[in-house]
Amino acid sequence: MSAVVSDAETRPRAAEGRAPDVFRPGGWVPMRRYSENEPVDFAIVGTGCGGSVLAARLAEAGHSVVAFDAGAFYRPLEDFASDEREQEKLYWLDERISGGADPLEFGSNNSGKAVGGTTVHFQMVALRWRPEWFKARSLLGYGHDWPVDWREMWHYYDLAEDAMKIAGPVRYPWGPPRGRYPYREHELSASALVLARGCEALGTAWAPTPTASLSAPRGLAHPCVYRGFCKIGCATNAKQSMLVTFVPRALAAGAEIRDLAMVGRIETGRDGRVTGVRYHRSGAWRLQKARAVIVAGYSIETPRLLLHSACPAHPDGLANSSGLVGTNLMVHSNHAVWGVMEEEIRWYKGPPSLAVCERWNYDDDKDFDGGYAFMSQGPLPTDFATALVSNEGVFGHRLRRWMGHYNHMAGLKIVGETQARDENRVELSEETDALGLPVPKVTFGYCDNDRRLFTHAQRFMRAVLDAAGGRDLYETADTAHLMGGCRMGVDPASSVVNADGRSWDIDNLFVCDGSLFPTGGGVNPSLTIVANSLRIAERIKALARRGEIG
C-alpha cells in the first residue's frame, strides 16, 4: 500500500502565523505568533491530554501561551493511511532503554508523538474512575490518596466528556449515577456481542463502552464509519483526539503551537525559578522565554526533561527535592484471552472495544488490591500477527494457519491496575540521542499483587469467552498505558507536585499529564487526564488572577 505523501514530519507546519486546519484537506487556520525574547505567560511542553487542554483553557482566559510538541502536526483527512506500517509515524519510537524484571515495550502500546499526543492513536475508551480510588490508601488500603475529592473530579469528567462528545450508554451499570453522555452509544460490533453474550451467560453485568468516537456529526467532524483503524489514527475525524478537540480550541483562543519542536531543557535563573525552555526545531536549538513552564510530556518524557534540566539550584533535577521524579511509574497490565468463534466476527470492524465489563473494579470480593476492566478486542492484522509472534513464537506456516482464523477470532483484554512502586521508574542513562539528550532508562517489574490480579482476570475472561462459545482459547500477556512518574500529593516529602500540578520546589513550574497519577486505577487513563487537566487549568487561572505565579 502506498505511503501518504506528507511533509508533516520534515517541515514545521505551524509557522508564519498559520497552522494546519485539521478539518479541511490542505486547509489552514490563523495562528497567533509570540516572540521568543518576550516571556510568554506559559510555555507548555507537549500537546496531549495535559498540554493541549491547558493551552486551550489558559489561552481562553487571555494568557499568552506557546505549546511545543516534538511530533508532527497532521491533518487526519489527508495524512493518515489505512496502513499499519505507514501509521507507525504516530508512535514515540525514540530510543528508550527498558529493563527490570518485566521490561516494557515502547511505541505502539503506550506513547505517541504528534500534536495531540498519544490520543491521536488511542483507542477511545473513555471510562470514569471508581470514586473510592481517589482515596485508595484511606478507603481501600493500598497505593496513595489523590489530593482531590472524587466529586470535584466528577464535575470535571462532565466537562471532559462534553468536550470530547463521548458516545456512551444511556444507563451505565457501575458507579454513582452520572449525567447523560453527550452522544449516544455506538452499535455493538460482533466482537462486543461476544463479550455481552458471555457476560449474560455468567450473570455478570456488561455495558456498551463510553467511547471518544462520534456517533453523530459534530461540526466539521464526521461520524464514525466503523472501519476500525482507530489505533493507527482516525482518517475521518470521528475520533475525538486532542488533535481535533482541544488543539483547534487552543489555536482559536490565541495560543501558538510549535510542531516538530523538541524541548531539551527547562532553563532556570539564578534564583532557581524557571525562565523558559530550550527547544530544537528546524535544525537549531532555540530559547523561548516564559514566566511559567508547564511540563506535559507524559510519564517517560516529563521525568526525563525534569531530571535533565538539573542546575546548580536543583542539582538532582527540577522539582525533585523529594527524589520522587521518575518513580512510581505504572502501566496497565493488558492480559488477554483469545478464542475462535464458529460465526464470522471480523473484529477489526468499528472501534475495537465497544463492550466493557467493570465488575472487578466495583466488586471487592477478590484476592488482590486494585481492579480491572475488560473489553472486547479488534486488533488489525499486523498488530495481531505481531502479538502472536511475540507471545506464541509461531512463524511461517503455523503463523499463516493461525491468521487464517482472523475473521473468526474474538478476544477479551484487561486494563489492569498495577501497584505504584518506587522501584518502577524512569532515570537518565549515560547514553545520548541524536540531539545529545540523555536516553531515558525505564525499569519495570510486576509485584505479587499485580500477578494475582491478572491471573484472576485471565481465569474470569476464560469463563466468559467459553460461555460465549469461544473454542481453542489461549492467553497472552502485554501492557498498555503509562501513568505516574511525577506524583501529585499533599506533602512535599512524598510527592513531586501539589494538587494544582505545581512543583513544591519551584513556584512557576507545573506538571500536568498522566505522570501526576498517584495510583493507576483499573480503567484507561485519558479521560481522567483530561478531567484532571481541566481542573488544574482552573487552579492555575485562579493563581494567575491573584498574581501568585510570577
Added chain:
Amino acid sequence: MAFSTRTQPSDSHPAPCHGSPPGQTRTSRPAPSRRQPETAPATLVRATGGGLALAVAGGALLGARGGRPSRAARLAGLGAALLAGSVLADSAMEHSRANFRERRMYAAPLVAGATVAAGVATALSRASAGPRRLVFRGAALTGLAGTVFHFRNILSRPGGLSFNNLFYRAPFGAPGALVLAGGLGLGALAAEEREPRAAGRALGLLGAGGLFGLTAEVGLLHFRGAFQNPAMYAPVTAVPATGLALAAATLRPSPARLRLARGALALTSVLGLVGTGFHAYGVSRGNGGWRNWTQNLFQGPPVAAPPSLAGIALGGFAALRLLAPGRRG
C-alpha cells in the same frame, strides 16, 4: 512492528502464555459468511426508483376508469400512497442492507409497492373497491406481522429491550407505517361508502395514533443522534402537537378545533418536505458526503422517512373534511 526499545537482559521471561493455539487444533478455515449485500447500491437505488415509478404508473392505469372520488377519498388515497412509497424505499434499502437474509423481508417492499398502486388508484377513481380493499388489508396485516418480526429481532440480541437494540436493530416503528398506509387506504374507501362522520372519526383517530407512533420512532432515532442539530427537535415537538390537535378535532369537531388541526397538519406536511431536505443534508455530513453516497445513504438519516409525515397529514386532512359540519367529502 519496529520498536526502537532495547531490552536489558533480565532473568525472567516476559509474556507467559498458556493454552492451545487454534492453528494446532483446527486445520480448515471456516467458510466466510455472506453478510455483504449482493446488490450494488446503484442497482438498488435504480430498482427502488423503478419499483416506485412502476407502482405509481400501475395505480394511475388502474385508476384511469371509474368515477372521480370525493376530495376526502382522494386525500386519504394519496396519503396511503405516500406512506407506502416511503415504506417501499426505506424497506428496500434496509432489507437489502440485511441482504434479504430471510425471504419474508421481501414482503415489505412488495406489499408497499402494491399499496402505492392501490393508493394512487383510489385517489383517482372509485372503481374496483374490492381488490383495493384486499390490498389495503394485506398492507395492514403485513405491517402488523412486520412489527412482531422487528420486535423479535430487537429482543434476540444480548441486552434484549435495551437502547442499543432499539437504536440499531430493526426499527420497531417502521412496519407501523405500512399498517397506517393500509388504514388510510381503507379510510379512503370508507369515505366513499360510509357515513362521513364515522369515516372521518376513524381516519382522524388513525392519523392521530400514527402521529404519536411516529413521534416515538422519530424521538428515539433523533435521541440516538443526540439531537446534534437543533432542527431535530422540530418533529418531536410539532408532530405530537399535531396529533393532539387532530385528536381533539376528531373527538369534538368544533370550527375552532378544525381550524387549529388544519393549521397543524399543514405545518406537519411542510415539515415532511423540509425534513427530507434536512436528511439529505445529514447524508452530506457523513465521511465523503454525497460523493460517497453508496455508504452515506445507508449510514446517514433515512432520506425516504420524512415524506411519511406528509402522508399521515394528508390522511388527517381527509378526516377533517369528513368531520366538518355540513360537508360531504
